[in-house]
């Protein structure tokens with residue numbers, strides 16, 4: 382049968398399944414594949430390779446084609462707040478950033494504002510030692526706002542270039558914990574109305590559609606200026622980033638690709654889209 | 660919610676005479692969408708929809724005055740059946756040193772769950788001993804000790820210079836000496852595609868000879884849930900699954916995917932960060948959440 386003037390439906394369904402499998406989500410996947418149906422270039426004898434190429438371009442239309450990496454320039458100290466739900470890799474990501482900042486010759490201060498979870502401070506202390514960063518901490522059960530207050534003062538008096546604030550994992554559905562986060566931001570703003578200069582929401586690549594709810598509620602509570610997606614060294618594809626870029630305007634800064642200090646990369650849209658189809 | 664969408668589908672059909680096969684397929688399209696939005700794996704969704712479609716083509720639905728209700732009832736029952744209609748038996752043995760081995764992907768909640776399980780078993784009269792076999796993550800051993808202190812359960816560790824198998828062997832001897840009858844072994848998070856870490860785990864399981872081997876998985880996992888669960892089961896073998904972070908608003912389709920691909924029961928649910936935030940798994944609750 383000639384397919385002149387029509388797109389191969391079976392192939393389109395297969396492509397939709399690849400997207401769904403990658404956690405792009407059923408709605409965004411359908412939208413991307415429907416665009417192919419409307420695309421003149423996709424008709425005729427367009428084979429799988431051609432269609433995948435067009436699909437990738439459709440995804441890049443959503444993700445943007447330029448990297449929008451983290452920059453720590455300008456304000457001193459440059460204050461970065463790191464937030465997200467439990468276990469996504471916030472503390473480890475801070476360790477990686479501290480390593481990078483050391484390589485860039487910037488003095489870094491880590492803030493142990495997770496005063497809740499067992500051994501959270503000890504975990505961050507190890508990263509401070511590994512990367513030569515300073516650390517500000519208080520006793521167990523201290524108020525996170527109070528730790529941040531101390532840190533902002535210390536950063537100024539120690540002339541720190543960059544401050545990285547580690548917060549406790551929290552589910553976005555817990556109103557009191559989201560209020561605690563807002564309070565942390567207020568404390569920081571008291572010291573510098575422009576701070577935090579970057580607020581990173583750390584997402585786990587294995588998380589499915591719930592990442593959308595996380596992004597929405599976290600960015601309603603605090604001024605999220607960047608996304609980090611960790612654990613892309615696993616088999617999860619992190620396609621939810623496409624759905625997130627479609628719904629929100631938050632730049633994707635970094636991807637985590639392992640547990641070591643060097644295991645991160647700037648987010649490069651084209652590499653991400655290529656990896657999704659591998 | 661799916662219930663409302665199905666009623667919408669069948670309302671449009673009213674006045675067009677009786678329900679036909681085409682109408683059922685349109686309803687199944689809504690079911691498929693709801694399950695995918697709930698993070699059920701797409702292959703599991705396919706099989707599920709096929710099975711429910713066949714059942715929906717029966718007289719009961721086709722001749723019903725409320726077909727939407729029938730279909731949603733079918734879907735709900737099918738979900739509960741798949742999730743494990745009967746509670747899984749968590750029976751420890753008297754007069755031996757029981758061993759529960761916990762593993763899973765990074766950050767899934769294993770260390771926290773170890774504490775919860777220890778408390779749960781202590782309340783039932785067992786004498787648990789936490790065993791710190793995560794020699795990789797910074798401050799993991801310290802974390803387990805603090806967790807243990809929080810539930811009044813001792814933790815055994817040998818620092819980070821011995822491998823998990825050695826640590827567990829020594830822990831068993833220590834348990835006998837101290838009159839502990841249950842070891843709860845916490846391990847490092849690992850990727851199912853990391854050969855070195857999977858070897859470590861297989862070796863540990865051989866040494867530990869567990870009474871129960873649990874995969875600890877995050878309830879908000881998406882399509883990847885089947886990949887990791889299948890690999891862990893195939894390469895190490897699991898007796899059951901514990902699903903953490905069910906206190907969020909994730910629809911929890913991973914429960915269905917993991918259950919389908921491993922055939923193993925879901926024993927427990929983590930429903931918070933505190934030691935008593937542990938529940939026996941409720942299939943009906945998860946089914947309702949999946950259906951929104």
Ligand SMILES: Nc1nc2c(ncn2[C@@H]2O[C@H](COP(=O)(O)OP(=O)(O)OP(=O)(O)O)[C@@H](O)[C@H]2O)c(=O)[nH]1
Nearest residue numbers: 467468469470471472473550612637638639765766
């Ligand atoms: N494979 C892999 N593991 C990672 C990555 N990032 C973090 N991890 C691991 O994920 C686990 C959790 O990391 P943490 O940094 O403690 O996560 P967190 O968000 O600070 O956790 P909470 O503070 O408890 O909410 C650890 O075992 C990390 O080593 C990554 O990019 N790849």
Ligand SMILES: Nc1nc2c(ncn2[C@@H]2O[C@H](COP(=O)(O)OP(=O)(O)OP(=O)(O)O)[C@@H](O)[C@H]2O)c(=O)[nH]1
Nearest residue numbers: 467468765766767768769770771848904929930931
């Ligand atoms: N809200 C909620 N948080 C949980 C639950 N279980 C664990 N957590 C949190 O999830 C985060 C990760 O828990 P851990 O116990 O450190 O996870 P893990 O699997 O041991 O992590 P790794 O050892 O790095 O692989 C912590 O912040 C815990 O407090 C749960 O059921 N609900």
Ligand SMILES: [Mg+2]
Nearest residue numbers: 471472495550
């Ligand atoms: Mg942390």
Ligand SMILES: [Mg+2]
Nearest residue numbers: 769770793799
């Ligand atoms: Mg752990």
